Amino acid sequence: MSAEKEPLFSGKNLKLLTEPLNDSNPITVQVLGVCSALAVTVKLKPAFVMALSVVVVMAVSNVVISLLRKTVPPRIRIIVQLVVIATMVILVDQVLKAFVFDISKQLSVFVGLIITNCIIMGRLEAFALSNKPWQSFLDGIGNAAGYGVILLIVAFFRELLGSGTIWGYKVIPESVYDFGYENNGLMILPPMALIVVGAIIWIQRAKNKKLVESN
Amino acid sequence: MENLVNIFVKSVFIDNMIFAYFLGMCSYLAVSKTVKTSTGLGIAVIFVLGFTVPVDYLIENFLLKEGALVWLSPKFADVDLSFLSFIIFIAVIASMVQLVEMIIEKFSPTLYNSLGIFLPLIAVNCAILGGSLFMQERAYNNIAEATAFGLGSGVGWFLAIVGIAAIREKIRYSNVPDPLKGLGITFIITGLMGIAFMGFMGIKL
Numbered sequence: 001m002s003a004e005k006e007p008l009f010s011g012k013n014l015k016l017l018t019e020p021l022n023d024s025n026p027i028t029v030q031v032l033g034v035c036s037a038l039a040v041t042v043k044l045k046p047a048f049v050m051a052l053s054v055v056v057v058m059a060v061s062n063v064v065i066s067l068l069r070k071t072v073p074p075r076i077r078i079i080v081q082l083v084v085i086a087t088m089v090i091l092v093d094q095v096l097k098a099f100v101f102d103i104s105k106q107l108s109v110f111v112g113l114i115i116t117n118c119i120i121m122g123r124l125e126a127f128a129l130s131n132k133p134w135q136s137f138l139d140g141i142g143n144a145a146g147y148g149v150i151l152l153i154v155a156f157f158r159e160l161l162g163s164g165t166i167w168g169y170k171v172i173p174e175s176v177y178d179f180g181y182e183n184n185g186l187m188i189l190p191p192m193a194l195i196v197v198g199a200i201i202w203i204q205r206a207k208n209k210k211l212v213e214s215n
Numbered sequence: 216m217e218n219l220v221n222i223f224v225k226s227v228f229i230d231n232m233i234f235a236y237f238l239g240m241c242s243y244l245a246v247s248k249t250v251k252t253s254t255g256l257g258i259a260v261i262f263v264l265g266f267t268v269p270v271d272y273l274i275e276n277f278l279l280k281e282g283a284l285v286w287l288s289p290k291f292a293d294v295d296l297s298f299l300s301f302i303i304f305i306a307v308i309a310s311m312v313q314l315v316e317m318i319i320e321k322f323s324p325t326l327y328n329s330l331g332i333f334l335p336l337i338a339v340n341c342a343i344l345g346g347s348l349f350m351q352e353r354a355y356n357n358i359a360e361a362t363a364f365g366l367g368s369g370v371g372w373f374l375a376i377v378g379i380a381a382i383r384e385k386i387r388y389s390n391v392p393d394p395l396k397g398l399g400i401t402f403i404i405t406g407l408m409g410i411a412f413m414g415f416m417g418i419k420l
Contacts, residue, residue, distance in 0.1 A: 031398060034240035078338075079309065086302040094298060109348035112301050116341040118241040190235050191409030198395070198402035205394035212393050 051148030268365025
């Protein structure tokens, strides 16, 4: 507790929140959590639910681990982390099943896969184990939001180009179809998610030169 | 037998863990820089998936599923523990990884040395937990089918990571636009490989 009177939203703390949105985005820069991310991006709605679930799991487990960080012996920390994450994921899964059953069916195994989502383990290891609860909370929200933003962008393009809808509403008018426009069926297929993410990385790095890799 | 081969081929090519479900992407992207290391990791994944899926199948069918506890006493006919499956599967995976590590260390020190660091990493590889969860969702009829599925998924993952590693070794000599270097081009190549793999769709044995 060095800076006891540090305001809750000091510059340093805000940075924890905003940095993952761009410069250290979990998906495009840290390459964490790609696993369960891409399969749920065919439509905007499941992608949003998924992003929200990750935010909840991430924020809570970050805080819990941060509170426990002085009592857990380092040798068993991985199993403790897994237990905390798995408990949170079970809770989220039960809530989804109870309130949005059809979306929970669409997400199928991917809710469960939040447990092994490297983004959560990665942030717990890298941040929550050595920081105070409030900072860990912000870090969790920030990283999960960075993950969610990519998810939503990918889902937006895939739904718009693949099914001509956004959030389930038709946005491309009938008259365009009459001219011979057709939905791009390829966008719904899994490989296109990878290519869309590749394109996002390309755009981001073209704007932000310091992220460019050497090979 | 025919059925088993069918499940195996289907999980290798059509329902490929990487190209159809993006499972295990983290290690897939991180460890695919050279063919040698990715071969090691791929073999380890085949091992672990081949072990954990059948074990989780037994647990699912004799402990967790609704009515699965009848063999203990008929009173448990409507006990449904399936909400515990996540936490139990992950525990099984973590311990299986430990076990496989010890077995390999005992019987083949050379393989152990070459796999070394990758084995513990596998515990948090989404492909492994994904394998168990898909097994649960698709409700295979018997343990042989579950094993065929597990091994098939492992082999599919192996093929995918060795393939991308070989391409990445070559791509070092080509002229990729700067911002696409590294991660970006790997994503796009994976997407193209996925499209190629979709050619297998609809195969039936």
